[in-house]
Amino acid sequence: MRRIAAALMLPASLSACASVDATQDNRPAMVAPVLTSADASDPFSYARPQEARVTRVDLDLALDFATKTVSGTATLDVLAKPGTNAVVLDSKGLEIRSVTDLTTGTPRPLVVTAARRDDDKGSPVVVGFGPGPEKRRIAIAYTAPAGAEALQWLAPEQTAGKVHPFLFSQGQPTLNRTWIPTQDSPGIRQTWRARITAPKPLTVVMSGLKVGETEDLGDRRAFTFEMTKPVAPYLIAIAAGDIAFQALGPRTGVWAEPATLKAAAYETADTEKMVAVAEKLYGPYRWGRYDMIVLPPAFPYGGMENPTLTFLTPTFIAGDRSLNGLVAHELAHSWSGNLVTNANWADSWLNEGVTSYFENRIVEALYGPRRARQEAALSFADMETDIAEAGATNPETALHLPEGVAGPEAGLTGVIYDKGAVFMRTIEQTVGRTRFDDWLRQWFDNHAFQPATSAMILEDLNRNLVRGDTALANRLMLEDWIYKPGIPANAAQPDPAAFAEVDAAAARYAAGDATPEAAWVGWTTAERMRFMAKVPQDRSATQLASLDRALGLSRTGNNEVLFLWLKLALANRYDPALPLAERFLSTVGRRKFVAPLFETLMGEGEWGRAQAKRIYAKTRSSYHAVTSSAVDKVLAGGK
Secondary structure: OOHHHHHHHOOOEOOOOOOOOOOOOOOOOOOOOOOOHHOOOOOOOOOOOHHHHHHHEEEEEEEEEOOOEEEEEEEEEEHHHOOOOOOEEEOOOOOOEEEEOOOOOOOOOEEEOOOEEEEOOOHHHHEOOOOOOEEEEEEEEEEEEOOOEEEEEEEEHHHOOOOEEEEEEEOOOOOOOOOOOEEOOOOOOEEEEOOOOOOOOOOOEEOOOOOOEEEEOOEEEEEEEEEEEEEEHHHOOOEEEEEEEEEEEOOOEEOOOOOHHHHHHHHHOOOOHHHHHHHHOOOOOOOOOOOEEEEOOOOOOOEEEOEEEEEEHHHHOOOOOOOOOHHHHHHHHHOOOOEEEEHHHHOOHHHHHHHHHHHHHHHHHHHHHHHHHHHHHHHHHHHHHHHHHHOOHHHHHHHOOOOOOOOOOOOHHHHHHHHHHHHHHHHHHHHHHHHHHHHHHHHHHOOOEEEEEEEHHHHHHHHHHOOOHHHHHHHHHHHHHHHHHOOOOOOOOOOOOOOHHHHHHHHHOOOOOOOOOHHHHOOOHHHHHHHHHHHOOOOOHHHHHHHHHHHHHHHHOOHHHHHHHHHHHOOOHHHHHHHHHHHHHOOOHHHHHHHHHHHHHHOHHHHHHHHHHHHHHHHHHHHHHHHHHHHHHHHHOOO
C-alpha cells in the first residue's frame, strides 16, 4: 500500500489530468500526467498537451514489403481541456487520407490542417473537433510512405538468412512521427494497442505483450500487441522478419533470425539473473516479460530499451559474454527511462546517466567488483575525453542542456551517459551505498510511469536525501553537477588500480618494448580496450603490422576491439586495413562505429576523403536514417 499511495501524490508542477488504469501486475498505475513547468516544455514537438493530449493509440496497420509502406488506421484517445477545439499532432511525411470523430455514436469527418514542414521537426497536424466532451476519440486513416525515417526495410541479402526481407523501427528521439500520427514527445505518455498484418511466413514482434493467437488471413497473418502501461511514444517499436524465439527463463527470452539464434541465446543467457539482481537493487520489474530481439547488423544503436522487447545489435555478440553489459544497460532502462522518463530531451541524462550507473551495479553483482571497476574506469575516461575535446566551459558539458543547445540529440555521449553515471556514483560514495540505494528506489517508486525533469530530481534529492543537512549539500554540489559545465571538483574518481597492469604494459610498449602478446590472451575486454586506447596514435606501417600480428586484431570477433583497431589503422593511413574497414562498414550499421570511422577517414587528407566517399557511396543505402544522417554531416563537414 505504501508504494501505491506514494505514486498518487502529485508534485505541484503536474496537471490534474490523471486517471487510473489496470496494470499487468494488477496494481493501479496512473496514466501519466503532463508536466506544466517551463523546463518540461518540448521544443521538438508541435503538441500542446496542456490543451489536448493523446492518452492512447490503437493501430491497425498492414506492412507492405514491396512498396516499403505501412498503411492503415490510428485511433487516438484524446483528453481535452474544457473549451479546447483542436488537438495538435506531430507528423513527418505521413500521408493522411481522412480523420474521423468517433466520440459519439455517429462518426463524422473532421477538418485537418497541416502547416509548414520543418526539415527536422516535420509538420503540425491540427485536428479541429469543435466544442464537446473532455474525452475524445478520433480515427486517422494514413500511410507511412517509403522513406519513413523510423523504419528500416532490409532486403533478404541484408539478413543472416538471405531468404526473407526484414523490417525494424527506431523511433528515439523524434522519428516515430514518421510512421505513427500522435504527439511525439517523451513527456506525453500513452498506452497503446496494435494489430499488424504481414505477409507469410514473416513474424511480427512489438514492444508490448502479445494478445491472443496469431490470425491466419490466407497469404498474410495478423499479430496483436498491447501496452497497458503509459509509455513515452518513442518506445512504440516493431520488427518483422524470419525470426525464432528461445526462452532464457520464466519471464525472459530472445528472438533472432534462426541463423543467429544460438549465438544470441548464449550471449544473453544471464538475462534472468540480471532481472533478479535489478529487482533486488531497485524494486520490482513492472512490465511483465523481458524479452530481447537481436536484429540484423543495420540496427543503428547498440541497444534500444523498448519495453518488453529490447532491440539489440548483433555487434555485441563476442562469443564470451564480455559485452553483455549492453543487456544490463537496456534492462536497467526498465526503471530509468521507461518507468521514469525525461520529459524533455534537454534532460536525457535522467535516462542514460542513471541507467549507466544502474548497469554497472548489475555487472558488479553478477560478475564481481573487478569487472565493474574496470568498466567504470573506461566510462570515466570517456567522460574526460569528451569534456576535454568540447572544452570544460562548453554548455554541452552540463547534464541539463541549457536553452539554445540545438536538437533532440544534442549533448555529448560522455556527458549524457558517463558524467551522469559519475554523478550518481559520487552521491553514492558521499552518503553511503545503503542510503543512496534507498533514495534511488523511492525515486523510481514515487515517479513510476511519469515524466521527470532535472529540477524534479534535484528537488527530490534535497527533500529525501539531503534533508536540510547543509554540510552534506555542500559536499554533494548537486546544482553544479546538473546545471554547470565541466567536471565538478568532488567527482568520484575511478579505482587507480583497475588497469594498473594494462597501463604499465602500454607504457612499456610506447617506450619501445615488445607487444604484450602473452598478457593479452588473459586480459578482459575492458583491459584490451584500455590498452588500445593507450597505444600511441602515431604508428608506422611496420609497427601497425607487428601490433596486428601479435594481438590478432584483424581476426578478433570482438567488435569493440576491432573498431578501436580500425580507427587506429585508418588514422595512420594503413592501406592493409582498408579492405577490412570496408567490409566492416558494409555490414555494420551501428552509428557508434560507423560515424567515427568515416570521420577518421575524412580527417586523413585526400587519401582518406577519397576512400570515405567511395565506401559511403556503396553503403549509405544500407544504413538506418539515424546512422546515415550522422555520416552525411561528417562528409559534408569534411568536404
